[in-house]
Amino acid sequence: MRVLHINAGNEDGGARTYIVNLMKGQKIIGEKSVLLTFQEGPVSKMARENELDVTVLPQKQRFDLSILKPLTNYINNNNFDIVHTHGPRANYIVSLIRKKIQAKWVITVHSDPRIDFSGIKGQVMLKLNLHALKQANSLFYMNPDLADYFKSLKIDAKRTFEVFNAIDFTGANPRFNRQSTFTILEVARLVEVKNHRLLLEALSKVNFNYRLILVGDGPLMDSLRKLTSDLGISDKVDFVGFKENTGNFYQDCDISILTSKSESLPAVYLESAAYGKPVIATDVGLTDKVVRDDTGWLVESNNEQELIQALNEAHSFWKDDNLNQKGMNLYQIVRDHYSIEQLARKVSEGYEATLKAN
Helix, strand or coil, X not given: CXXXXXXXXXXXXXXHHHHHHHHHHHHHCCCEEEEEECCCCXXXXXXXXXXXXXXXXXXXXXXXXXXXXXXXXXXHHCCCCEEEEECHHHHHHHHCXXXXXXXEEEEEECCCHHHHCCHHHHHHHHHHHXXXXXXXXXXXXXXXCHHHHHHHCCCCHHHEEECCCCECCXXXXXXXXXXXXXEEEEECCCCXXXXXXXXXXXXXXXXXXXXXXXXXCCCCHHHHHHHHHHHCCHHHEEEEECCCCCHHHHHCCCEEEECCCCCCCCHHHHHHHHCCCCEEEECCCCHHHCCCCCCXXXXXXXXXXXXXXXXXXXXXXXXXXXXXXXXXXXXXXXXXXXXXXXXHHHHHHHHHHHHHHC
């Protein structure tokens, strides 16, 4: 089976990691896959660093449609069986050529479209994206909440397949090193859905010393910096911006955290597991599959009191040097159930079903 993955190419969040890990898994199980992006950027760079096949078909601007004919020719001339798009722009572009390509078309819906877009331009993108979702031969999704959403869009459940995030455990070797100051790590874009405000306000009310490392960039950078100043905790919070490699940050923290309003199963939980670091997380999407009492703390979304309680308990575990066992439990669960090979096989089942059904 020959698979072409298509992404705009400017993605620097979890979707990028997912695409690369899926392709690495496909390589391991003997499935041939190629990545095509519409620009040189973080996605093509990461794919090349992982020795994956990459083609760039550059767009002059976001909605440059001059690429439609060359993209159609590229797909048909290379005899791809599956075209697998990731992200609204890639979905939209392929929706315009779907009747001209010989391959079957599948989409991975990486996040909830209802909260991905804002403003007038966002509403236009939402409509274009939903139009594409309805046209694709099959949809893959990680957030179980999307099953009912697809049903409301009158998308046949037989065309949808639940998958999961995964991580490459090659070379993973958890090392436990308690920090001198209780160190909390959050790796996430600085956007509304990640709900950094909840975390900062909760931390302003705890009675222990800590250090919070925020890895990520985004439109809320300035307002969140101001919030830390208003809350009187700016000396305890480090905004380090986007980082290509986050391994050292996981290695040098005691716990990781994510206080999102909506998620599927974020790659950051799996990355934390690879370093043996327990997680505090909001109970959204598939989070409870890996974050539970023996691997970390699960709190209700947007519940400040529960979050404060979890932070206090995690600090007590740190003080008594008891975080290691939770971290090792998380490592073992993720290693056993969320490897890139398992993801590739799961997705391949969806491909096969798509080819048979259509």
